[in-house]
Amino acid sequence: MDKHIVFTAEQIASFDKQFRTNLINSVPGVKATCLVGTRNSEGVNNLAIFSSLVHIGANPPLLGLIFRPDSVERHTLSNIRHNQYYTMNLLHKGILAQAHQTAARYPADISEFTETGLNPVEMNGFHAPSVRESAVCMGMLAREELHINTNNTILLVGEICWLQLPAGAVTEDGFVNPERAGTCGAAGLDAYFSVRGEQRFSYAKPGLPLRSDPSFV
Amino acid sequence: MDKHIVFTAEQIASFDKQFRTNLINSVPGVKATCLVGTRNSEGVNNLAIFSSLVHIGANPPLLGLIFRPDSVERHTLSNIRHNQYYTMNLLHKGILAQAHQTAARYPADISEFTETGLNPVEMNGFHAPSVRESAVCMGMLAREELHINTNNTILLVGEICWLQLPAGAVTEDGFVNPERAGTCGAAGLDAYFSVRGEQRFSYAKPGLPLRSDPSFV
Numbered sequence: 541m542d543k544h545i546v547f548t549a550e551q552i553a554s555f556d557k558q559f560r561t562n563l564i565n566s567v568p569g570v571k572a573t574c575l576v577g578t579r580n581s582e583g584v585n586n587l588a589i590f591s592s593l594v595h596i597g598a599n600p601p602l603l604g605l606i607f608r609p610d611s612v613e614r615h616t617l618s619n620i621r622h623n624q625y626y627t628m629n630l631l632h633k634g635i636l637a638q639a640h641q642t643a644a645r646y647p648a649d650i651s652e653f654t655e656t657g658l659n660p661v662e663m664n665g666f667h668a669p670s671v672r673e674s675a676v677c678m679g680m681l682a683r684e685e686l687h688i689n690t691n692n693t694i695l696l697v698g699e700i701c702w703l704q705l706p707a708g709a710v711t712e713d714g715f716v717n718p719e720r721a722g723t724c725g726a727a728g729l730d731a732y733f734s735v736r737g738e739q740r741f742s743y744a745k746p747g748l749p750l751r752s753d754p755s756f757v
Numbered sequence: 758m759d760k761h762i763v764f765t766a767e768q769i770a771s772f773d774k775q776f777r778t779n780l781i782n783s784v785p786g787v788k789a790t791c792l793v794g795t796r797n798s799e800g801v802n803n804l805a806i807f808s809s810l811v812h813i814g815a816n817p818p819l820l821g822l823i824f825r826p827d828s829v830e831r832h833t834l835s836n837i838r839h840n841q842y843y844t845m846n847l848l849h850k851g852i853l854a855q856a857h858q859t860a861a862r863y864p865a866d867i868s869e870f871t872e873t874g875l876n877p878v879e880m881n882g883f884h885a886p887s888v889r890e891s892a893v894c895m896g897m898l899a900r901e902e903l904h905i906n907t908n909n910t911i912l913l914v915g916e917i918c919w920l921q922l923p924a925g926a927v928t929e930d931g932f933v934n935p936e937r938a939g940t941c942g943a944a945g946l947d948a949y950f951s952v953r954g955e956q957r958f959s960y961a962k963p964g965l966p967l968r969s970d971p972s973f974v
Contacts, residue, residue: 543923543924543925544892544921544922544923544924545921545922545924545927546880546919546920546921546922547919547920547922548918548919549818549916549917549918549919552818552917552920553816553817555931557816558930558931559930559931560815560816560818560931561815561816561931562930562931562932563815563927563931563932563933564812564814564815564816564818564917565812565815566931566932566933566934566935567893567895567917567920567922567933568789568791568810568812568820568845568847569789569790569847569893569935569938569940569941569942569952570787570789570935570940570942570952571788571789571811571812572785572786572787572788572789573786574785591812592811592812593785593811594788594809594810594811594821594823595781595782595785595788595808595809595823596823596905596907596908596910597781597825597907597908597910598777598778598780598781598782599770599774599777599778599781600770600907600908601766601769601777601781602907602908603785604811604823604905604912606811606812606813606821608814628785630785630786633955636955636956636958637956637958637967637969640958640961640967641961641967642961643961644961644962644963644965645962645963646963650963655963663763675761676784676786678784683907684905684906684907686903686905686912688813688821688901688903688912688914689901690813690814690817690819690900690901690914690916691813691814691817691819693813693814695821695903695905695912697905697907699766699907700766700769700781700784701765701766702763702764702765702766703763703764703769703784704761704762704763705761705762705763705764705784706760706761707760707761707762708760710762710780713775713776713779714772714775714776714777714778714779714780714783715779715780715783715944715945715948716780716783716784716786716944716945717783717944717948718783718786718787718944718950719950721786723786723787724786724955725786725787725942725952727932727933727934727935727952728932728933730957730958730959730960731932731934731954731956731957731958731973732954732955732956732957732958733935733936733952733953733954733955734952734953734955735786735787735942735944735950735951735952735953736950736951736952736953737948737949737950738850738853738941738949738950738951739853739854739948739949740947740948740949741853741854741857741947741948741949742947743947744857744858744859744860744861745861745862746861746862746863746867746872748861750854750857750858752854756948
């Protein structure tokens with residue numbers, strides 16, 4: 541086993557800001573990451589990267605995002621508050637640099653689509669742009685905003701209005717295989733990872749041995 | 758480009774329950790996943806898998822978890838409410854079957870550590886057990902609980918009290934490389950993935966070309 545280091549709360553608080561930011565953002569491992577597409581009241585399309593995508597529930601189909609109101613992400617939140625609709629577009633290997641570049645602090649009247657070369661698509665008149673280069677895209681409707689008092693961040697809960705998937709990535713039982721979809725995730729603020737299937741198991745019950753799906757990898 | 762399929766909200770609502778559950782849980786791709794260790798009022802150690810880990814903030818260092826109150830996860834939430842302290846322990850290839858088995862509905866007086874063969878560790882008298890076989894472990898203190906009205910789930914926000922890392926996984930700038938740590942994540946309810954570094958970029962600024970770190974992969 542590799543040698544371990546332990547950091548206490550006091551040590552973490554004493555680290556310089558950049559070290560602590562990198563450490564705490566990366567310690568959970570690879571995070572579900574997406575490009576959030578919105579449109580502002582002037583009709584400008586906005587695109588911003590978020591690695592705080594979290595599953596909230598399947599019925600109704602709900603996904604959450606965490607917003608820091610004082611950051612670059614403010615355009616996204618303010619557009620969603622105005623318009624209610626937004627999109628989530630997953631990353632893959634071919635668009636990592638463009639996806640990362642959307643984190644730059646562009647003024648509100650500049651579209652990150654134009655600046656990065658990613659292409660906006662308006663899916664069947666949906667009120668927010670999706671990303672043509674993303675294989676997995678979702679149209680979302682904002683349902684609820686919760687204020688996190690501990691650090692003044694916000695959890696936005698949205699409902700899936702539609703989703704687009706590569707046909708070859710969906711198995712018979714509804715599972716979307718992220719390796720087949722070519723989905724990438726982020727760790728920390730600036731590092732991107734692809735994924736490789738290790739094991740898929742049967743439903744876990746007390747006293748019952750697990751079966752590992754031999755066709756999975 | 759692969760052929761795409763699109764599902765509407767109406768189609769998603771009409772799918773059979775298991776298909777929809779698999780679809781919606783897997784569509785965001787690989788999620789940050791951990792084993793949550795708690796202790797109940799009788800002193801029994803509990804361990805349960807969660808793939809709803811989300812970054813809330815770096816200073817103070819905060820991570821969130823989503824709980825469905827009506828599920829097997831209820832023991833974990835009730836223990837945290839009683840005790841305030843808990844641990845988060847990341848997955849790696851060597852413990853995937855044991856980690857998945859913690860999802861079985863064991864009675865409250867049965868320890869998932871005993872049932873799965875994972876070993877509890879009491880880090881310096883911390884009030885909740887961590888997992889000896891996990892390379893990345895965190896001690897947590899519950900800070901805030903938010904009720905999500907849309908589907909009656911709960912966001913628990915916790916602060917990192919200590920964290921343990923493999924020394925070789927932490928780079929000079931505080932970044933914890935999940936590939937070097939051997940961290941795995943979950944997609945859907947039952948599939949586990951390892952990760953491979955693709956690119957690490959410089960800080961994004963308008964008009965400035967990104968640099969990709971050549972030493973990253």
